[in-house]
Amino acid sequence: MGMTKADRRMDGWADGAALLALLLLSAYPPIRLSAQDTTAGRAVYEKWCAGCHGETGAGDGPAAGTMLPRPRDFTGAIYQIRTTASGQLPTDDDLRLAIDRGLPGTAMPGWKDQLSERDRRDVLAYLKTFSAFFADTTQRPEPLVFGKEPGGGTSVDALRIGRQFYDSIGCRKCHGDRGRGDGPSAPTLKDDAGFPVFAANLTENWRFNGGSEVADIYRRLRSGLDGTPMPSFSDLIDQQFLTEAELWRLAQYVRSLSPARPPEVRDVIHARQVAARLPTSPDDSVWGRVERYWVPLVGQVMRKSRWFTPAASGVWVQAVHDGQQLALRVSWDDRSQSPDSAWLEFTDRVLETVARDDSTPPAPTPWPDQLAVQFPLAIPEGFERPFFLMGAATRPVYQWRWTSTPGGVREDSLSAAVAGLARGIDRFDPLPGTPLSAQAVYDQGEWRVVFSRSLATADTANQLHLRTGRAIPVAFFAWDGSNGETGTRMAVSTWYFLALDTPVRAQVFVSPILAAALALGLGLTLVRRAQRPRSQIRRRSDA
Ligand code: HEC
Ligand code: HEC
Numbered sequence: 001m002g003m004t005k006a007d008r009r010m011d012g013w014a015d016g017a018a019l020l021a022l023l024l025l026s027a028y029p030p031i032r033l034s035a036q037d038t039t040a041g042r043a044v045y046e047k048w049c050a051g052c053h054g055e056t057g058a059g060d061g062p063a064a065g066t067m068l069p070r071p072r073d074f075t076g077a078i079y080q081i082r083t084t085a086s087g088q089l090p091t092d093d094d095l096r097l098a099i100d101r102g103l104p105g106t107a108m109p110g111w112k113d114q115l116s117e118r119d120r121r122d123v124l125a126y127l128k129t130f131s132a133f134f135a136d137t138t139q140r141p142e143p144l145v146f147g148k149e150p151g152g153g154t155s156v157d158a159l160r161i162g163r164q165f166y167d168s169i170g171c172r173k174c175h176g177d178r179g180r181g182d183g184p185s186a187p188t189l190k191d192d193a194g195f196p197v198f199a200a201n202l203t204e205n206w207r208f209n210g211g212s213e214v215a216d217i218y219r220r221l222r223s224g225l226d227g228t229p230m231p232s233f234s235d236l237i238d239q240q241f242l243t244e245a246e247l248w249r250l251a252q253y254v255r256s257l258s259p260a261r262p263p264e265v266r267d268v269i270h271a272r273q274v275a276a277r278l279p280t281s282p283d284d285s286v287w288g289r290v291e292r293y294w295v296p297l298v299g300q301v302m303r304k305s306r307w308f309t310p311a312a313s314g315v316w317v318q319a320v321h322d323g324q325q326l327a328l329r330v331s332w333d334d335r336s337q338s339p340d341s342a343w344l345e346f347t348d349r350v351l352e353t354v355a356r357d358d359s360t361p362p363a364p365t366p367w368p369d370q371l372a373v374q375f376p377l378a379i380p381e382g383f384e385r386p387f388f389l390m391g392a393a394t395r396p397v398y399q400w401r402w403t404s405t406p407g408g409v410r411e412d413s414l415s416a417a418v419a420g421l422a423r424g425i426d427r428f429d430p431l432p433g434t435p436l437s438a439q440a441v442y443d444q445g446e447w448r449v450v451f452s453r454s455l456a457t458a459d460t461a462n463q464l465h466l467r468t469g470r471a472i473p474v475a476f477f478a479w480d481g482s483n484g485e486t487g488t489r490m491a492v493s494t495w496y497f498l499a500l501d502t503p504v505r506a507q508v509f510v511s512p513i514l515a516a517a518l519a520l521g522l523g524l525t526l527v528r529r530a531q532r533p534r535s536q537i538r539r540r541s542d543a
Contacts, residue, residue: 038125038126038129040118040119040122041122041123041124041125041126041127041129042126044115044119044120044122044123044126045123045126045127048111048114048115048123049061049123051063052064052067052071052107052108053071053072053073053074054071056075056130057073057074057075057127057130057131058073058074058075059071059072059073059074060073063107065354066306066308066309066354067106067107067308067309067354068195068196068197068308068309068350068353068354069106069191069195069197069228070193070195071107071108072108073193074127074130074131075130075131076131076227077089077130077131077133077134078192078226078227079094079095079098079226079227080098080103080209080210080225080226080227080228081094081095081097081098081103081209081210082094082141082219082223082226083143083144083146083219083223084141084142084143084144084223085144085223085232085234086223086224086226086231086232086234087226088141088142089133089134089139089141090141091141091143092124093143094141095124095127095128096120096124099111099120099123099124100112100120101211103209103210104206104207104208104209104211104212105200105204105206105207105208105209105313106209144222144223144234146215146218146219146222146244147244147245147248149214149215149218149248149251149252150245150248150249153214153248153249153252153255154252154256158249158252158253159249159252159253159256161246161249161250161253162249162250162251162252162253162254162256163253165242165246165247165249165250165253166250166253166254169233169236169241169242169250171250173185174186174189174199174229174230175199175200175202176199176335176444176445177444178203178257178444178445178446179201179202179203179254179257180201180202180203180333180335180444180445180446181198181199181200181201181202181333181335181445182199182334182335182336182444182445183199185199186198186199186335186336187336187340187342187343187345187346187482188345188346189229190229190349191227191228191229192227192228193227195349195353196346196349196350196353197228197229198311198335199229199230199335200230201313201333201335201445202254202257202258203257203258203333204258204313204333205217205254205255205257205258205262206258206262207313208220209225210225212255212258212262213255214248214251214252214255215251217251217254217255218247218248218251221233221247221250221251222234222247233247263294263314264294265294265295265296266293266294267496267497268471268496268497268498268499269293269295269317269319269474269496269497269498269499270291270319270499270501271319271320271321271326271328271498271499271500271501272290272291272320272321272501272503273320273321273322273323273468273500273501273502273503274286274320274321274322275322276322277322278320278321278322278325278327278452279320279327279329279450280327280437280439280450280452281439281450282329282331282439282440282441282448282449282450283441283448284450286320287318287329290318290319290320290329291318292316292317292318292331293316293317293318293496294314294315294316294317295314295315295316295317295476295493295496296313296314296493297310297312297313297314297315297476297477297478297491297492297493298310298491298492298493299490299491299492300389300425300488300489300490300491300492302389303389303425303488304488305487305488305489306488306489307354307485307488307489307490307491308354309350309354309483310478310480310483310485310490310491311334311335311480311482311483311485311491312332312333312334312478312480312491313333313491314332314493315330315331315332315371315476315478315493316330316331316332317329317330317476318331319498319500321455321466321468321500323455323468323502324454324455324456325452325453325454325455326451326452326453326454326455326466326500327450327451327452328373328450328451328452328498329448329449329450329451330371330373330447330448330449330451330476331446331447331448331449332371332446332447332478333445333446334369334442334445334446334447334478334480335445335480335482336369336480336481336482336483337369337404337442338366338367338368338369338404338480338481338482339365339366339367339368339404339405339481339482340366340482341366343366343482344364344366344482346482347364347366347367347481347482347483347484348364350483350484351364351484354484362486364484365486366481366482367479367481367482367484367485367486368403368404368405368479368481369403369404369447369478369479369480369481369482370401370402370403370404370477370478370479370481370486370490371401371402371447371449371476371477371478371479372399372400372401372402372422372476372477372478373399373400373451373474373475373476374388374390374397374398374399374422374474374475374476374477375397375398375399375464375472375473375474375498376397376398376464376473377396377397377398377421377462377463377464378460378464378465379464379465379467379470379471379472379473380473385473385495388475388492388493388494388495389425389492390422390423390424390425390428390477391421391422391423391424392423392424393423393424393427396421396422396423397421397422398419398420398421398462398463398464399419399420399421399422399428400417400418400419400436400438400451400453401417401418401419401420401428401430402416402417402438402440402449402451403416403417404416404440404442404447404481416438416440417436417437417438417449417451418430418431418434418436419431419434419436419453419463420434421462425488426487426488431459431462431463434453434459434463435453435454436451436452436453437451437452437453438450438451438452453466455467455468455500466500467500468500468501468502469499469500469501469502470499470500471497471498471499472497472498472499472500473495473496473497473498474495474496474497474498475492475493475494475495475496476492476493476496477490477491477492477493478490478491479491
């Protein structure tokens with residue numbers, strides 16, 4: 001709705017008669033609240049917001065303790081999503097945008113589809129009563145003038161200029177060379193309240209708090225994310241270090257680090273059959289031609305100790321086989337090559353901050369990074385699969401586990417990867433002498449691990465016999481040691497399918513898999529919804 005200048009001007013009209021007239025004319029509740037309007041906004045707030053933001057708006061609702069970043073403390077009136085200068089209040093339009101869209105990448109959901117327009121206006125007005133700053137009518141927030149985005153934003157020249165300023169302004173100190181949030185300052189970052197905060201991963205723009213597109217990014221660069229270490233760069237324009245047009249180029253460069261569209265989630269991971277040698281190295285050029293599948297991960301919140309704030313938001317999976325062997329590559333962003341003692345203080349702060357359901361926080365240790373790929377012990381005939389969360393004592397699952405510190409999985413093992421049986425979330429029994437190999441590289445904030453194993457196995461009692469042309473259930477788990485993730489504190493996926501395609505009779509084999517996937521589609525969606533935090537559900541349905 002086009003409620004912009006006129007409404008803001010309205011805020012300043014203190015005269016009761018004028019207000020009443022406007023109220024009757026526009027049905028828009030003015031910000032100088034009548035008792036009745038406060039009541040309406042308050043009712044909405046108490047029902048939908050107080051659980052996180054707290055009754056008094058201090059950001060300390062009953063659910064707040066599990067969240068990082070924490071829900072906003074409205075009493076401080078410090079806001080991220082602004083079109084105003086750093087240190088200024090947001091405009092009503094800014095607040096409206098934050099409430100409508102939510103803050104992607106955090107627990108803050110968007111409310112556009114959940115609440116009526118009237119409820120959203122009322123609650124916005126009520127939010128402002130938590131801080132006296134909004135009552136001061138001599139300090140109306142003034143939006144910055146942003147100018148227009150220069151064209152040609154995806155051209156080589158534009159991106160080169162953008163990259164130049166990315167380096168010279170020092171974005172990489174926090175965000176890292178490739179933008180994965182792994183810069184040298186990253187382990188030291190805290191927000192104004194002293195909570196640990198990650199430098200945003202600039203390759204996942206769908207998780208930017210203030211929106212994913214060039215104009216959103218540009219606004220954040222001009223306004224900063226107040227309350228966090230992310231500064232405003234408007235002063236660099238004032239100091240003529242760069243022009244507005246050049247800052248736009250920087251925003252265009254940042255946008256170019258993410259894919260054109262957020263990755264799409266598909267149920268079946270296809271492994272093509274290749275005649276050539278299988279790529280066993282993570283950086284084999286063959287991987288550049290193998291399709292990638294995005295598998296989203298969420299915190300493990302079903303079993304104690306639960307984990308609400310996992311570092312990894314998903315993994316990319318690629319697979320090829322040659323009829324004898326399977327090569328499976330998993331790549332995921334991780335800001336730290338754990339164990340890394342530079343992150344130990346950060347780990348400590350995370351564990352101190354995020355409530356766990358066991359009473360004493362574990363002493364922070366430089367834990368390794370880990371990954372698990374999970375299959376059932378045998379390919380199921382029907383749709384029944386073991387419990388996705390690492391099976392059960394009576395029904396184990398077959399897993400490949402990789403760790404960044406070989407020997408961390410099994411003292412006597414020199415291999416970084418080991419196959420074994422998980423019998424529930426806290427019991428993993430390695431299978432000695434299994435023919436599984438793995439190679440890993442850590443590169444600029446990303447792990448790439450290739451697992452290789454023969455399709456067939458003689459030990460079908462303990463190991464999965466991989467077969468072509470079947471829908472093989474598969475699931476993934478990731479741990480970022482520097483984020484305090486070990487044991488049950490991890491990121492999990494639900495079941496997906498791996499299909500080892502065959503070139504000759506592709507048609508014959510693909511269709512039963514598709515049929516199975518279709519039949520399962522609904523079940524999968526429900527499982528995923530149950531696993532996914534509310535904010536993500538809403539964001540997907542927004543898209
Ligand atoms: C599930 C928890 C949760 C609920 C429910 C919730 N919020 Fe939030 N909200 C958050 C978190 C977490 C943040 C801070 C995110 C950050 O700092 O990046 C936040 C931030 C905000 C912000 C700050 C935006 C900015 O520019 O900094 C506003 C405004 C806000 N919430 C409004 C609301 C309103 C209004 C409701 C109810 C209709 C609501 N929230 C319900 C978790 C929640
Ligand atoms: C001192 C460290 C630091 C520097 C320097 C820094 N950033 Fe950030 N940046 C952060 C942090 C921390 C966040 C995440 C804040 C949060 O999670 O709320 C962030 C978030 C962002 C975001 C996401 C915005 C959103 O809507 O969520 C973008 C884009 C970004 N930075 C770009 C840049 C660019 C471009 C530069 C250089 C001009 C830069 N940053 C310099 C620390 C920094």
